[in-house]
Amino acid sequence: MQFRFIQLRYFCNVLFFLQQELKVFRIGCHIHLIIAVFTQITFMQHPLGKLIAIGGAEDKGVEPEKGELVRSNLNFFELGILRRIVEEAGGPNKRMEVITTASMIPYEVGENYLNAFGKIGCTNIGIMPIRNRADAMNDQYIERIRACNAVMFSGGNQLRLSATFGGTEMLQIALERYNDEENFIVAGTSAGAMAMSNTMIYEGNATRAHLKGEVKITTGLGFMDDVIFDSHFEKRGRFGRLAQAIATNPSCVGIGLGEDTGMLITEGNKMEAIGSGLVIIIDGHSIRHNNIADIPEGNPISIENLKVHFCEKGNGFLVKEREFLPDADMASMITNKAV
């Protein structure tokens, strides 16, 4: 989107220059009109690529939360979701790059993905076990991001993703391709899903998430605005944590992704629930009373009027319109609609 906006600015500058040079009042008026129309069109433009955010599971390398079993990423979600990613990318021959940066055991997680995608007939999978910003600037990786059909961010720690890729050429290329290319897919599971949006939760203990200050937020990879993703949603009881994130950022919609469950997002707005579980949506637009600005850290928050939806497979949601689409066919039709 940034890239397109820069292009527009150049275009506008050229028009202004022409207007100045011609010094003709009527032509000037026409040019003004043309500028206004183009500005409108550009602001209405939406990303042409697709996002797939999956509630997934944390991979083996990450400390599990209290009492939870340590399990591999891929034991959690059905191959059905991977199949959907492959299908959306254009089939099993398309090139997909799996970025395992979020994980502390990037090679093992990479192997898991190779196996899982292999099972559904995909052999054109690359693994990028990028450890730091220096790695992220490696020309070879940058070229691969330019050439692939889909990128997938694995689970782990979302702060590793934002800290490693924020401001890099590699992320910029992925963002541009997502904005400009139809069928370019950006998928993410667990931490990989949480990092997709501009506003990202990076910490928040579920059992204390009702206390002000317990939910930590920073800037994510920026593939989407106006949403906050959370993962492992029911399993880890994260309703309070996403609700606090929304209470402090009511311009965003909270998307609580269950395990083995995801949202396929087209046009940066139209969501379709996929997978076997639930996506819980928290809409803070109608919040009335909200004490979060007035109380000290560590005190319980008070919120009136959160609107909540439970989406199962096939239900849809429009982010800008904040509209729940109960009809599976309708949602599917909308998300698959050619842009």
Added chain:
Amino acid sequence: MQFRFIQLRYFCNVLFFLQQELKVFRIGCHIHLIIAVFTQITFMQHPLGKLIAIGGAEDKGVEPEKGELVRSNLNFFELGILRRIVEEAGGPNKRMEVITTASMIPYEVGENYLNAFGKIGCTNIGIMPIRNRADAMNDQYIERIRACNAVMFSGGNQLRLSATFGGTEMLQIALERYNDEENFIVAGTSAGAMAMSNTMIYEGNATRAHLKGEVKITTGLGFMDDVIFDSHFEKRGRFGRLAQAIATNPSCVGIGLGEDTGMLITEGNKMEAIGSGLVIIIDGHSIRHNNIADIPEGNPISIENLKVHFCEKGNGFLVKEREFLPDADMASMITNKAV
């Protein structure tokens, strides 16, 4: 309420008898009017006693959920809440009976309560370690329920409470005293709170609560209609379970009680949040789409438009009006208002 209704019926019968005997049309009309007015007044009547439902904690005798520490009831909640119960009952000299039936270690839990109430100067505490229906029919216990100023149900398993007391004289006396006597207190923590309403959750694993049929509901002790209580709410991530209970019973309001947190309820309607944590309210009145009647057991539920409020200490909620009261003074004023 039942008792009052029976009284009204006798009164109405007497009026009808008079109407028949007098055979005077005009007097008949007046009597009709009087009956209508009395019926109206009686149906508007509300319980005079108070309920205190606390999110509490399960006591030592109950199997803890996976990964959770086994802790005693009383380690969980602040003496502040016990103080409030004592205050509402009329002071530390008033007689309180603690019913430890829900627990598998009723004597130990009883001792804990004696100690805790002792610390705040209450020495007039009785323990009722009732194990079964035969115990519940013991005349001595029945007399004690007639004589006390407050009853408190401990934590444990709410099904033990409903199965032991349902239909007993002891419960009937407690219900009548709650309906008819100002300052008669019925308190309950954890299972004791969940059993208070007519519609009671008795089972539901939090991590699978988004699947139809995973949340089991039965009839509770019936101190309150049109609400479903849940306890340990944030700590055990029970949002999905209460949401399912509300989706299947949208005439009820869900009251999700956090630990060390409770609702003081007057007139069977007016709630004031007390304690250090949160009460999360789920209102299903505006639900639009809801697939629960159409899907097979074990499938994820889909719900559009749950309304959710977070109440901290001092916030209020009116159940019949489904109205959140953000102003602490306002809520407190309402719940303390003389009936």
